[in-house]
Amino acid sequence: MFFIRFLSVPLLLLLLAACGSAPILTQRNIYGDRPGPKGFDTVIVDAGHGGHDPGARARGLVEKQLALDVAKRLRSELWPGFKVVLMRDADYFVELDQRVARANRYGDAILVSIHFNYGSRSRSGPETYYWRSDSYALAKRVQRNLSALAPYENGNAGLVRRRLRLTRNPALPCILVECGYLTNANEARLVATSAYREKLAEAIARAIRDQARDGDAGMGPIPRPLYAPPSRAGDARG
Numbered sequence: 001m002f003f004i005r006f007l008s009v010p011l012l013l014l015l016l017a018a019c020g021s022a023p024i025l026t027q028r029n030i031y032g033d034r035p036g037p038k039g040f041d042t043v044i045v046d047a048g049h050g051g052h053d054p055g056a057r058a059r060g061l062v063e064k065q066l067a068l069d070v071a072k073r074l075r076s077e078l079w080p081g082f083k084v085v086l087m088r089d090a091d092y093f094v095e096l097d098q099r100v101a102r103a104n105r106y107g108d109a110i111l112v113s114i115h116f117n118y119g120s121r122s123r124s125g126p127e128t129y130y131w132r133s134d135s136y137a138l139a140k141r142v143q144r145n146l147s148a149l150a151p152y153e154n155g156n157a158g159l160v161r162r163r164l165r166l167t168r169n170p171a172l173p174c175i176l177v178e179c180g181y182l183t184n185a186n187e188a189r190l191v192a193t194s195a196y197r198e199k200l201a202e203a204i205a206r207a208i209r210d211q212a213r214d215g216d217a218g219m220g221p222i223p224r225p226l227y228a229p230p231s232r233a234g235d236a237r238g
Helices: 002-028 063-078 096-103 132-150 185-191 196-212
Strands: 042-047 081-084 107-119 125-131 158-161 174-181
Touching: 042 063, 042 096, 063 081, 063 107, 063 196, 096 107, 107 132, 107 196, 125 132, 132 158, 132 174, 132 196, 174 185, 174 196, 185 196
Parallel strands: 042 081, 042 107, 107 174, 125 158
Antiparallel strands: 125 174
16 A cells, blocks of 8 residues: 555656646747747737837837837737737837747647847838748748838848847747838828827737747748757847
């Protein structure tokens, strides 16, 4: 009888540990060398910049304010179908590595970082950045939806594979979205309106819902994994 009890305790602990850790172990992946997400229930929305870091400023517009506005609109578009986590919900700054650490607390989730761009006055249109193979289809869906929405596109990079701290370092599918160029007069006039920012949120939300339902289906070949080291603050953008 004592021998049976002696064996059952370790076995029980092993079973409990396995049950408790399984969701994280099966959902998180530091390299993203696998198919894109499907059936996920959590979306982490990161409004870029904040607090002492205003981001791009042009034509009376401030990136950190616009990014937070679109992030909140995206939360409203996705709820209640998804659990939505805002990386910041007001005007304060969160260090990039801390954003990565916060995102890594979640298992069955994706990360979408919202930004606005700065460049030459002639350049306009959305850009979507990814690095991980499992983030490609989501990035492609978002870029396709935003491109269909934007009435002005000129010289923008479109869909870009780039190793950034918010496209390489999180252990879950992650993309960074530049919703438009504040330095372009026509695009800035649109971005300044709440109606257009609502359309941006709707377009991103539609891409997220499609990814959750269909996974990578219809998005063409997935690019091969690139096993680069994590991105650091001093890295060149490229």
